[in-house]
Amino acid sequence: MNELYDVRGSLEVLATRLAAEQCSLGASAETLRVILEEAETAVANDGALLSATNSRFHAEILRLSDNQLLQDLMAPILGRVNRLFYIVPESNQVNFHHEHAQLYRAISSGQADLAAALAFAHVEHSRRDTLPIVQSLLDEAQTPQPRGARLMVRRTP
Secondary structure: OOOHHHHHHHHHHHHHHHHHHHHHOOOOHHHHHHHHHHHHHHHOOHHHHHHHHHHHHHHHHHHHHOOHHHHHHHHHHHHHHHHHHHOHHHHHHHHHHHHHHHHHHHHOOOOOHHHHHHHHHHHHHHHHHHHHHHHHHHHHHHOOOOOHHHHHOOOOO
């Protein structure tokens, strides 16, 4: 899992920097803004939608980078990262959403260095928050269940 975050940290930082550079040259970050607005409505009441908008936000940064090789390299990485969005508690997703808003402001204003720094911090925050959750789920899955525990069904008379 750490390897995923190591690679993600490098490639997402690059994608974010390139996206900001594209915006400084006149590209529009309008789609990022729209995704953020959708996420804002999801923050209050829809964890699944928030996870989906987080996934779309990262994919849009990648598209905005206008680098096809980077997009090709990131496709399997984003697939793995997107699965993580659905196991992270909503409170963490809300924090990630606020970081996305900062990323949007830096990208849309063409501040490549700031965008890259924020992207690196975002990936590291995700690593810090997500790895313990994943480890806990793995530990739980590996804990032996009492014989027949999975077959126990509560019967009503």
